[in-house]
Amino acid sequence: MKDKRIWVILAVLIACVIYLVPTVTGLEETWWPAQKINLGLDLQGGMHVVLAVDVAKAVRDELAHDVEVIESVMKERKLAYESALYDAQKNAVVIEFADADARTQAGAYLEENWNDFDVNNTGELGLALTMKEDVYTYIRQNALKQATETIKNRVDEFNVREPEIYTQGSDQIVVRLPGVVDPTRAKELIGKTARLEFKLVTDKGSFAQTREQLLAAYNNEPPKGYQVYKQRGKTRDEIAGYWLLREVPEMTGGNLTDARVGVDDMQMPAINFSFNPEGAKRFAEITGANINNSLAIVLDDIVYSAPRINSRIFGHGQITGNFTREEALDLALVLRAGALAVPVRIDEERTVGATLGEDSIAKGRFSFIVGTLAVLIFMVIYYRKTGIAAITALVLNVMMIMAGLALFGATLTLPGIAGIVLTIGMAVDANVIINERIREELRNGKTPISAVATGYERATWTILDANITTLVAAIVLYNFGTGPIKGFAVTLTIGLISSVFTAIYVTRVIVEVLAKRGGSRLSI
Amino acid sequence: MSFFEIVPNNVNINFVGARKVAIGISLLAVLASLAVIFFYGFNWGIDFAGGLEMRIDLKNAAQNATIGDVRAAMAEKELPPTLPLTGVQVNSFIIPGKNSYTIKAKGEENVEKSGGESKLTDMSAELLTHLNKKFGEGNVEIVSTDMVGPRVGATLRKKGVLAIVYALIGILIYVGFRFNFRYSPGGVIALAHDVIITAGVFALLQREINLVIIASLLTIAGYSINDTIVVFDRIREGREKKYRNKPLAEAVNRSINETLSRTLLTSATTLFVVVALLFLGGEILRDFALALLIGISIGTYSSIFIASPIYLMLEDWLASRRKAKGAAR
Numbered sequence: 001m002k003d004k005r006i007w008v009i010l011a012v013l014i015a016c017v018i019y020l021v022p023t024v025t026g027l028e029e030t031w032w033p034a035q036k037i038n039l040g041l042d043l044q045g046g047m048h049v050v051l052a053v054d055v056a057k058a059v060r061d062e063l064a065h066d067v068e069v070i071e072s073v074m075k076e077r078k079l080a081y082e083s084a085l086y087d088a089q090k091n092a093v094v095i096e097f098a099d100a101d102a103r104t105q106a107g108a109y110l111e112e113n114w115n116d117f118d119v120n121n122t123g124e125l126g127l128a129l130t131m132k133e134d135v136y137t138y139i140r141q142n143a144l145k146q147a148t149e150t151i152k153n154r155v156d157e158f159n160v161r162e163p164e165i166y167t168q169g170s171d172q173i174v175v176r177l178p179g180v181v182d183p184t185r186a187k188e189l190i191g192k193t194a195r196l197e198f199k200l201v202t203d204k205g206s207f208a209q210t211r212e213q214l215l216a217a218y219n220n221e222p223p224k225g226y227q228v229y230k231q232r233g234k235t236r237d238e239i240a241g242y243w244l245l246r247e248v249p250e251m252t253g254g255n256l257t258d259a260r261v262g263v264d265d266m267q268m269p270a271i272n273f274s275f276n277p278e279g280a281k282r283f284a285e286i287t288g289a290n291i292n293n294s295l296a297i298v299l300d301d302i303v304y305s306a307p308r309i310n311s312r313i314f315g316h317g318q319i320t321g322n323f324t325r326e327e328a329l330d331l332a333l334v335l336r337a338g339a340l341a342v343p344v345r346i347d348e349e350r351t352v353g354a355t356l357g358e359d360s361i362a363k364g365r366f367s368f369i370v371g372t373l374a375v376l377i378f379m380v381i382y383y384r385k386t387g388i389a390a391i392t393a394l395v396l397n398v399m400m401i402m403a404g405l406a407l408f409g410a411t412l413t414l415p416g417i418a419g420i421v422l423t424i425g426m427a428v429d430a431n432v433i434i435n436e437r438i439r440e441e442l443r444n445g446k447t448p449i450s451a452v453a454t455g456y457e458r459a460t461w462t463i464l465d466a467n468i469t470t471l472v473a474a475i476v477l478y479n480f481g482t483g484p485i486k487g488f489a490v491t492l493t494i495g496l497i498s499s500v501f502t503a504i505y506v507t508r509v510i511v512e513v514l515a516k517r518g519g520s521r522l523s524i
Numbered sequence: 525m526s527f528f529e530i531v532p533n534n535v536n537i538n539f540v541g542a543r544k545v546a547i548g549i550s551l552l553a554v555l556a557s558l559a560v561i562f563f564y565g566f567n568w569g570i571d572f573a574g575g576l577e578m579r580i581d582l583k584n585a586a587q588n589a590t591i592g593d594v595r596a597a598m599a600e601k602e603l604p605p606t607l608p609l610t611g612v613q614v615n616s617f618i619i620p621g622k623n624s625y626t627i628k629a630k631g632e633e634n635v636e637k638s639g640g641e642s643k644l645t646d647m648s649a650e651l652l653t654h655l656n657k658k659f660g661e662g663n664v665e666i667v668s669t670d671m672v673g674p675r676v677g678a679t680l681r682k683k684g685v686l687a688i689v690y691a692l693i694g695i696l697i698y699v700g701f702r703f704n705f706r707y708s709p710g711g712v713i714a715l716a717h718d719v720i721i722t723a724g725v726f727a728l729l730q731r732e733i734n735l736v737i738i739a740s741l742l743t744i745a746g747y748s749i750n751d752t753i754v755v756f757d758r759i760r761e762g763r764e765k766k767y768r769n770k771p772l773a774e775a776v777n778r779s780i781n782e783t784l785s786r787t788l789l790t791s792a793t794t795l796f797v798v799v800a801l802l803f804l805g806g807e808i809l810r811d812f813a814l815a816l817l818i819g820i821s822i823g824t825y826s827s828i829f830i831a832s833p834i835y836l837m838l839e840d841w842l843a844s845r846r847k848a849k850g851a852a853r
Contacts, residue, residue, distance in 0.1 A: 050676060183669065184649040191646075349648060349671040356579065356667045359619050363806035370804055371797030378793060382528055415736055418809050421801055422743065422816070425794035426750070429786075432793075433754060436786045439527055462757040465702055466750040472694040473746035477739060480687035482680070485739045492743070524527065 019403035037405045040413030045354035046178040051344040055171045058143035058342045060088050079106045091131040153337035183351045193300050194334040196253025199245045201294040206244050214242045231303045234322045255279025259335035261328045264320040269328035271319040280315040288312035364417035385523035389510035390431040393502035400498035413487030423495030430503030434459040448515040448522035467496050531785035540777040543833035557724020564727045569734030574632035574677035579667035582623045586663035594625045597658040607650045632674040684738045711752045714831035718748045722819040740812045744819030751827035776836045791824040
């Protein structure tokens with residue numbers, strides 16, 4: 001074998017085989033240099049969810065908190081302010097003062113100590129504190145980061161093989177869970193806010209069967225600082241009554257260290273939780289000071305239970321509430337993994353069951369085989385022995401595409417399979433261009449050997465130009481496509497590159513041999 | 525030496541001579557397509573229109589349920605208040621040996637509920653609960669679910685349009701650099717011609733436009749330009765060598781004829797696989813293959829009758845303008 005091109009082709013062939021072994025044989029060894037081809041969610045089943053994080057709420061929460069702090073500062077410094085309110089639209093806190101003097105003093109103080117805000121006079125006696133752009137951006141980014149972390153923690157406990165969780169844009173989180181069988185439960189786990197709050201039932205705190213009864217004394221509007229909460233019934237959809245409770249909780253679940261499923265006095269599933277030292281101290285203080293009062297345990301704005309405090313409680317607590325075992329398990333999981341600071345909602349959901357995936361693979365494979373056979377038969381009939389060169393190229397081409405997918409860790413999707421099938425049809429194009437050129441040269445009276453040489457030379461740039469322009473479309477598709485479409489763009493791109501290589505390089509070796517052996521004739 | 529040929533090697537059909545007729549027909553077809561798109565509008569799939577699409581498999585006790593049963597279960601007055609779907613369509617979905625259906629509620633109004641509330645209200649879970657009530661718990665299996673919210677729909681629409689525009693610009697630039705910017709208009713017009721007519725046929729048939737169809741339109745764009753480039757390459761070579769002293773019209777026409785067998789052969793092999801996909805690839809790929817079938821057929825025509833003749837006309841026009849300028853001096 002004097003021709004060094006044969007060595008190159010052999011090397012490519014061996015590399016292809018190495019990369020294809022895991023996919024073909026199902027080998028899953030770490031010592032083997034290659035992995036199986038990744039199947040897209042549309043082929044192996046699974047779910048893809050895009051969550052929108054309510055980052056605006058993070059800003060609102062921060063402003064509301066600032067109002068509280070400002071009020072206490074004003075009181076502390078005995079500055080005569082009338083009101084302090086936040087304006088979510090303008091990302092500002094507006095304080096109204098009784099006199100100009102107080103405003104000047106407060107303005108000077110805030111200017112000095114509140115670096116997160118621009119302080120400006122507004123109206124006659126008002127002061128506007130506008131959140132600085134970088135602070136605003138930071139809060140939003142941070143909310144997204146925290147939500148992503150929390151969801152990662154939850155998914156880690158959910159026991160999914162190779163989950164993918166990443167942020168997208170300024171407020172979205174993409175969660176991809178391959179092979180998930182119960183999408184409803186998965187969404188519940190991912191999206192649950194899991195905000196645990198403890199609220200004392202004191203002052204105006206009360207319970208009633210209906211909302212109307214509850215609010216009868218207050219003109220049907222909850223009094224300032226209070227809110228109506230539902231009491232959970234025997235199942236998650238049942239409402240057993242309504243509570244009037246303070247909006248600001250005595251404590252939140254932020255200090256939880258653990259949450260596990262246990263049983264309550266009635267042997268029903270319940271959730272036992274424990275606090276970190278700081279939380280335990282605070283919980284002991286609250287319960288100690290409120291013996292004989294009730295403490296409502298509120299999860300995501302639903303009251304689960306409101307037990308009477310019999311004694312000071314240290315470190316531990318229990319949530320009861322007619323749970324099923326599975327529900328208790330999931331709740332314990334989300335409490336353990338941490339609450340979402342701001343709510344999320346589903347912007348996009350794509351779920352594919354395993355059955356559909358298998359059916360898609362079977363149909364994709366079948367149409368691939370039929371299409372390929374049709375092309376092969378046609379090439380042999382049309383170009384005879386030279387057609388065999390095209391066939392060799394085609395087979396190597398398919399191997400290179402599959403190996404390429406394994407090599408780059410790209411994902412094979414259903415449109416990706418269509419891309420491979422399409423590449424088969426288009427890949428022979430290069431061979432057609434070359435063969436037609438060679439025929440022309442033969443008609444002009446050239447010998448087979450020189451016809452082959454000229455044919456390949458002349459056809460090379462044509463083939464490159466034609467394929468590079470298609471490549472432009474494929475690259476655009478890759479950049480703008482999502483999920484399955486990206487998979488299509490990837491197979492198309494690999495296919496274009498490999499078909500140029502096989503057509504220009506590989507077939508030439510074979511056709512040259514045919515030309516040499518044939519003497520004055522070339523079977524083309 | 526003799527070869528097996530579908531196109532004789534000495535063929536010389538006067539394609540260029542038919543350019544006025546061909547361009548006239550194509551112009552009509554493009555205008556008609558645009559009119560259809562404008563007046564009928566596209567049947568946007570949920571990727572772009574937003575909405576909910578669920579494929580279900582009815583099994584066990586519900587195995588013999590018919591499409592009528594599913595339609596009845598999804599009738600508007602049967603739906604609970606937690607599931608305010610409108611314009612629900614039910615179709616059968618073919619998976620061998622299964623009793624499967626596609627339930628589709630297109631339009632952003634169908635998912636706005638899940639978008640508007642701060643809590644994670646889950647339309648697909650609500651739909652499953654409803655179906656379980658109708659067909660019995662455990663008798664309904666979800667084959668697939670697609671839910672696209674208003675924001676995502678808008679983003680995807682924008683991305684889809686941008687993708688096609690950027691692909692066109694990219695191709696225009698590459699052709700301009702590799703050849704000459706005088707070739708670009710012919711290539712891009714032929715390409716736009718193929719894409720617009722394919723889209724027009726889809727609008728006329730009211731086939732759904734989804735992400736996969738956008739991908740197929742871009743593939744058509746790629747295929748069309750590929751086809752055209754091969755002819756342009758021939759024209760350029762011919763002008764430099766063989767037909768240097770011949771009129772441009774003849775050089776162009778000869779080049780089209782010389783590449784004719786390649787143009788037809790490649791279309792044939794590509795159509796083989798497209799037809800295989802169309803009939804054997806399953807329902808999800810059917811419209812994808814249909815778009816390619818239309819686009820590649822038209823693309824073959826346009827690379828013969830449209831792209832090169834437009835290049836010729838542009839050169840003629842430039843020449844006449846030069847002449848007019850020269851005369852004016």
